[in-house]
Amino acid sequence: MTRYTDPYLAGAGIGLVLVAAYLLVGQGLGASGAFASVAAALTAGVAGTARASASPAVAPYLPNGVASPLTDWLVWELAGVAIGAFVSAWRAGRLARTIERGAGVSAPARVMSAVTGGALMGVGAKFARGCTSGQALSGGALLSAGSWIFIVTAFAAGYAAAPLARRLWS
C-alpha cells in the first residue's frame, strides 16, 4: 500500500484545481449541490415539476422547469471525483470492500450513524447553500463572509459534538 501524499502538497494541488475552475468556468468546486440536484429531480418526480419549480429551494436545480441532473456541472464534477478517487486508490492498493468504523462499533450501528450524519449534513448544507467544498473551500478562498460564518460554526459544532460521539470512533 502506497503511503498517503503529504497533506500540504495535496492541499496545494486542490487549491490549483480550484483556481483552474474559477478561471475556466467562473465558479468553484462543490459537492452538496450535486446531491441537491439529484434530490430536486426526485422532489419533482414526487411533487410534480410545477409544484417543485415553485419552491425557491428546488427551482435553481430545475432549469427551464425541467429536472436535469445530467446537465448539471456539479453532478459531472462529482462523477469525476468518484472516478479520480477510484483510480487513485486502485493505483495505491487502497481499494477495499469495507466499512470504516471504531473498534467497538457494529457495522449496522456505523451505517445508521452514517445515514443520520449524512441527513443532518444535507439539511445543514441546504440552509448554508453549500458544504465543505462549495462554501468552506470555494467561497472561503474568495473571502465570502457567509462562507467564513459556515467554516466557524461548522468546526465549532464539530468540536462541541465530538466528545458525545467518542464511542463511535474509539
Next chain:
Amino acid sequence: MVVSTVPALGLALVLGMAFGWLLERAGLGNARKLVGQFYLKDLTVLEVLFSALVTAMLGVFWLDRLGLLDMRAVYLPDTFAVPQALGGALFGGGLVLAGLCPGTSCVAAATGRADGVAVMAGLVIGILAFNFAFDSLNQVYASTPLGPLTLPDVLHLPAGVVVGMVTMMALGIFTVARRLKRDA
C-alpha cells in the same frame, strides 16, 4: 447556479477527477482518519483544507491584481448570515456522526467503503426532507440576506490585509498540526 454547456460538463469531469484523486491521495476517503481532527489525533483534514484554501485565495488575489482574472466573472455566493450559521452548526454535528463530508463520502464510496454509500444516501434523505418541509423552513432560510458580502467589506479592511490575516491563521493551524504529529 447551473452551468450546462457540453465543454463545461467535460471540464467538470476532468477537474472533478483531479479533485477526487488528490482527496484520495491525502487519505480523506477514510472516515476514521477524517474524524481524527475532532479528537486532536490527526489534523490532516485541516492541513489539506487550509493549504487548498490559502493556495486558491492567493492565486485568485494575485491573478486579479495582475489583471489575468476578472473577479466580476467569478461567482461569489451571497451571504445569508443566520441560516448559514445554523446550517454550519447542523453540518458540523452531522460531520462528526458521518465521519465524511459530501465530497469525501463519494471518495469513500468509490474506493469500496460502504459507510460512504450510507452517507450519500443520508445526504439525499436530508435534502429531500428539507425540500418537502420548505414551506415552514423558508422564513429562516431566506432571512438576513446580505448579498455578495466579503470579509474585507465586513471588516472595512483592504483585501490584501485580510488575505494576509487568513494566511497567518492557516500557518498557525499548520504549526499546531505539525506539533501534534511530532508528539504522536
